[in-house]
Amino acid sequence: MDDRIRAHAETLVDWSARVGPGDDVVVRVAEGAHDLAVAVAAALGDRGANLLATYGSDEVSRAYLRAHDGDFAPADAERALYESADVVLSLGGGRNTAATADVPGGTRGAYDRARSDAREARMATDWVSTVHPTRSLAQAADMSYEAYRDFVYDAVLRDWEALAAEMARLKDVLDAGSEVRLVAEGTDLSLDIGGRTAVNSAASVEYDSHNLPSGEVFTAPAGVEGEIEFDVPITVRGRRLRDARLVFEDGTVVDYAAAEGEAALGELLDTDEGARRAGELGVGMNRGITRPTDTVLFDEKMAGTVHLALGRAYDACLPDGAAGNDSAIHVDLISRMDDGSRLVVDGETIQRDGLFRWEEGFEGA
Structure with missing residues (x-):
């Protein structure tokens, strides 16, 4: 593993989220952020925190939203999860930055409105969002993967x-x-x-x-x-x-x-x-x-x-x-x-x- 991934994880856990022993931490892992999730899990274990990892994917979201009739119920289970958490860490980095491009705008708006209570519960925690460099993000930036990784860590690993x-x-x-x-x-x-x-x-x-x-x-x-x-x-x-x-x-x-x-x-x-x-x-x-x-x-x-x-x-x-x-x-x-x-x-x-x-x-x- 690139040492910068470990440094990214440690910065996230220590400087950004200030995780302490016994903290209940939900880690939302995008499909391309596996390596960062592994490093974050190690850091959380080392600090005596409690970890629950969830999986997120724009392709999964697309499939669900396009199949749904648009009458979304409130996201009570997601809200309850965040209400029991001290920290929520979101690790972004998908495979396709345009995966949800063909989801109707009205459907997406209805979904966002239905999740408003869950979103508020997440934002009541010590939440932090970050991004792991992926090839899809490098492509969206019109950069080589190697150059994009350097760019990300120059932005993340600062004084x-x-x-x-x-x-x-x-x-x-x-x-x-x-x-x-x-x-x-x-x-x-x-x-x-x-x-x-x-x-x-x-x-x-x-x-x-x-x-x-x-x-x-x-x-x-x-x-x-x-x-x-x-x-x-x-x-x-x-x-x-x-x-x-x-x-x-x-x-x-x-x-x-x-x-x-x-x-x-x-x-x-x-x-x-x-x-x-x-x-x-x-x-x-x-x-x-x-x-x-x-x-x-x-x-x-x-x-x-x-x-x-x-x-x-x-x-x-x-x-x-x-x-x-x-x-x-x-x-x-x-x-x-x-x-x-x-x-x-x-x-x-x-x-x-x-x-x-x-x-x-x-x-x-």
């Missing part, structure tokens, strides 16, 4: 404490701010962040962070006005979405378009009422992620990008007792902040042309 210290600078700015404005070609978007708390997403539950790799600072906007274009292609529910554009009025998407996948975008927006509102604004800061790969877990953390998530807001960003945007979906759309772009907080330019004001090469306000 997370050092990155957390840098990202804290942006968190402090956002926590003190009232309005963020994003300006770039095709984008002029204002977001109300007053009273919200930004998350320093340093790949650990100790930071309210649940992805490995991570490397972003995110918050939950209370309102959004304007328009934004997303120039980083992504695959959503097995379908390609490219050059999407959203127009917001009074916090709600009132118009949309895409060069590719416009129908899929429309289906997402029609999932429920909350799907037309933004649940997250995130700013990518992981400079180990140097290019898009068509895997959102990596792409949304890429330095020099921002992302806006349609749907559910995370409670960690909200004032105590406040209810954020609720939806059965949370789908991140990504835009580069390169030449000609500005990220402005309360009238002060914090980032220009992809560089923050504390980075070398930043040019004035």
